[in-house]
Amino acid sequence: MKSADVVIIGAGIAGASMAYYLVQHGCKDVLIVEQEDTPGYHTSGRSAAVLSQLDVDEIFMKLSIMSAPFFYSPPDGFADVPLINPNGILVVGQGAPFKFLRGVARLSRRLGIASQEWSPQETVKKLPALEEDFIDGGVFITDDGALDVHALLWGFLNGAKRGGARLELNAKVEGIHTEGKRVCGVTTSVGEIASERVVNAAGAWANSMAVLAGARPLPLTPCRRHIIVTQPRDDFPIEDWPLTMDTSRHFYFKPESGGVLASPMDQEPMEPCDAHTDEMQVAKAADFLTRFTPKIAPKTITNQWAGLRTIASDHAPIVGEDPEVKGFFWCAGQAGHGMETAPALGEIAAELLLQAHTHRFPPELIAPDRFHKGGLSWPAIVARRTAFFLKWLASPTRV
Ligand SMILES: Cc1cc2nc3c(=O)[nH]c(=O)nc-3n(C[C@H](O)[C@H](O)[C@H](O)COP(=O)(O)OP(=O)(O)OC[C@H]3O[C@@H](n4cnc5c(N)ncnc54)[C@H](O)[C@@H]3O)c2cc1C
Structure with missing residues (x-):
């Protein structure tokens, strides 16, 4: 049976960017499984491909501001072409x-x-x-502009592969196995994979993956x-x-x-x-x-x-370990911002998976357990996000 330290379900921009940063942070044994015969076949290959930092959703706005420098100066060897045409x-x-x-x-x-x-x-x-x-x-x-989605997606995938990650196409996840509410592997259309950490980067299918893992679906x-x-x-x-x-x-x-x-x-x-x-x-x-x-x-x-x-119902991404199924990690709900936020969100997701914390962003604003704690009334959401926004306004940083 195959095995991997981390199995990522989905080779869209969410799975690809997270794989890239897992490898960068030293976790090399990553296996991305994708049901289609090409990465980015679904949402990631169909976007309008722009970086638009101005947004009414302050969480996505912050994540795209954090990501912008990556598009202007990606790491050496990331892509052969510029990632952004800065035409505003x-x-x-x-x-x-x-x-x-x-x-x-x-x-x-x-x-x-x-x-x-x-x-x-x-x-x-x-x-x-x-x-x-x-x-x-x-x-x-x-400072906004048109992104080269193909270069971005393949830059992440190739960078992850160079660092040791594997990509398996035509491999549809059909089962996620648990022992005592802890993930232990997945069944795909082409075989079983043992793993104690499974990332749900399945885009529109994120809740279907939750059901397979025995986790509660979230309002996506x-x-x-x-x-x-x-x-x-x-x-x-x-x-x-x-x-x-x-x-x-x-x-x-x-x-x-x-x-x-x-x-x-x-x-x-x-x-x-x-x-x-x-x-x-x-x-x-x-x-x-x-x-x-x-x-x-x-x-x-x-x-x-x-x-x-x-x-997601509160218009924020969902990134973090499921509160009830250990080892089942969400990286979903990127809405209309998955491209422009991928550099920041991919790194935040990798850090949260490997270290259970990140200094880059308040994890509670994107954690899946925010939906379990009854903190999802609109007044609670607005209070939480207003506090975040005011703090940000008080000490603006382009991280
Ligand atoms: C019309 C349109 C315009 C957009 N414009 C922009 C824009 O200008 N800027 C921007 O930043 N964002 C934009 N977006 C949003 C952006 O495209 C998404 O946020 C992003 O692509 C989501 O990426 P993802 O990896 O989560 O999903 P996906 O790309 O859909 O990837 C999920 C992958 O999981 C795979 N998968 C699902 N189930 C399984 C399974 N059981 N087994 C194996 N694999 C599985 C799927 O096949 C898929 O490849 C736009 C979106 C659309 C539709």
Whole structure:
């Protein structure tokens, strides 16, 4: 029978980044098992691939700020190409939603997120696809940009493999074994693996893995989001545009392969699955572009896909050992932030697994036992997170 110090279920960005940091921290006997024939087949291969440090969820905002330096200067040999194209992110919109985001951006400057505020005229001058009539202005977040997801995912996987980790594809976990509420191994579609530590990085299937381990499922919901890509344009130079998000209409677009990538920012709860597209959401994305950015109205949609963003009920990731099943370790609930937070969260997860503590982040904010302790009423969540945010504001650090 095979064995490993740590078995990681899932070769998406969560499993890959955690494997990388486990190896960096000296735990070399790591085996990643993935049900598909390629890593990143599900959510990690379907993202919009941006670093967007400005966020209304302060936990994800902190984790993406902590991760940003990695994208700008990854370790030597991590990837052959830059991980980030630092072309910024532009937030536009009208009315209260735009005012709110502008307020968040002003506050966030104190946390190190650099931004500029533009009038409607300045915004359209910088991004001529926009229409002055539809915007009250723009907030340009200067240090954000487009990530190379392929380079990031394979950088983590190859780095982990160089350090001794193994990757087994087409290996679906079908059973997780325990003895006296302590993990002792897994059964996969291609055989058994003995291990006392099993990481649940199964994305949308995280709760299915919990059930296999005899752990309590947590309030995690996979939600589908669509993306379309329109035909390349030679009539309009779009290559250097930032991702532009309209906060009042809830859609975003950015350059992609000479054309435009756009999302209607939908969020439909679903059972875990290989997510397919729905015609109505594809039409909605095309309609947004046609109505609000008529100069780049799509003539042809060249590509479309959907992926599942798995979101915890309190909008924070779930990282830590299960409170009831020893050795069963959660690394789930990355929602719409798994790429931009992977460097920080991967390292935090590795430290928590190996040392049961980390100095990088308050572990109680992301621990799975927060759902067991009855601390999940909204007042309790808000109190906990407000305390975290105020402390952070009082001593801002770009870790
Ligand atoms: C449309 C869209 C846009 C997004 N845009 C961004 C963005 O701009 N920036 C950003 O940071 N994030 C973005 N995200 C979110 C980001 O993609 C996710 O947070 C991240 O990919 C989640 O990674 P994961 O490893 O948890 O999940 P996954 O990539 O889904 O990986 C989980 C893996 O576990 C495997 N698995 C499941 N069950 C088993 C089993 N029984 N046995 C073996 N293997 C199993 C699956 O096959 C899968 O490969 C976006 C997501 C979507 C859908």
